[in-house]
Amino acid sequence: DAMVIQNPRYQVTQFGKPVTLSCSQTLNHNVMYWYQQKSSQAPKLLFHYYDKDFNNEADTPDNFQSRRPNTSFCFLDIRSPGLGDAAMYLCATSSLSGLNTDTQYFGPGTRLTVL
Amino acid sequence: AQSVTQLDSQVPVFEEAPVELRCNYSSSVSVYLFWYVQYPNQGLQLLLKYLSGSTLVKGINGFEAEFNKSQTSFHLRKPSVHISDTAEYFCAVRDVGAQKLVFGQGTRLTINP
Numbered sequence: 372d373a374m375v376i377q378n379p380r381y382q383v384t385q386f387g388k389p390v391t392l393s394c395s396q397t398l399n400h401n402v403m404y405w406y407q408q409k410s411s412q413a414p415k416l417l418f419h420y421y422d423k424d425f426n427n428e429a430d431t432p433d434n435f436q437s438r439r440p441n442t443s444f445c446f447l448d449i450r451s452p453g454l455g456d457a458a459m460y461l462c463a464t465s466s467l468s469g470l471n472t473d474t475q476y477f478g479p480g481t482r483l484t485v486l
Numbered sequence: 487a488q489s490v491t492q493l494d495s496q497v498p499v500f501e502e503a504p505v506e507l508r509c510n511y512s513s514s515v516s517v518y519l520f521w522y523v524q525y526p527n528q529g530l531q532l533l534l535k536y537l538s539g540s541t542l543v544k545g546i547n548g549f550e551a552e553f554n555k556s557q558t559s560f561h562l563r564k565p566s567v568h569i570s571d572t573a574e575y576f577c578a579v580r581d582v583g584a585q586k587l588v589f590g591q592g593t594r595l596t597i598n599p
């Protein structure tokens with residue numbers, strides 16, 4: 372089945388130690404998104420890629436970076452995780468056709484713990 | 487700017503009872519509307535969406551929602567809930583032609599036996 376896959380499902384890192392979260396998709400969608408969802412809150416968009424074009428949200432901290440080496444994969448890099456970065460990180464994909472983006476499909480998420 | 491308000495943070499109901507989860511939005515342009523469900527420690531699953539056409543939209547798991555443009559609402563309903571419907575439900579809006587999806591704060595639906 373076509374899907375959005377996130378690895379790992381659970382990640383523990385130490386304060387200040389760089390960490391990378393991975394997302395892959397078999398949907399062949401041209402748009403990929405990264406969201407941060409803190410406990411009992413709504414998902415918050417960090418950035419998205421349209422093909423290789425990177426689009427950062429204005430309030431996304433510089434500590435968060437992303438790479439998309441090809442259509443299928445997208446990575447979220449947290450350069451120096453702080454305790455406040457502990458959250459669920461959700462990857463989503465969608466297909467952009469003309470001016471309209473189709474529905475976003477979400478992966479299962481990676482829960483990040485910062486010790 | 488867009489915003490989404492889910493009026494109830496928690497909704498407890500008894501099994502087999504009907505439920506309505508409320509969602510209101512604000513936007514200066516035409517919008518697409520979505521409801522997603524999130525089970526514990528999982529990602530978001532699309533329940534249903536309104537893009538155009540009939541204002542009554544049917545989704546998975548017996549849910550439906552009605553788009554009311556004059557009241558800027560998109561309330562989610564189910565005539566008879568099951569224990570398995572216990573989850574967090576998110577309403578989301580996207581401006582037509584835009585890529586950004588804006589979520590409400592979520593409503594935690596708890597089904598009691």
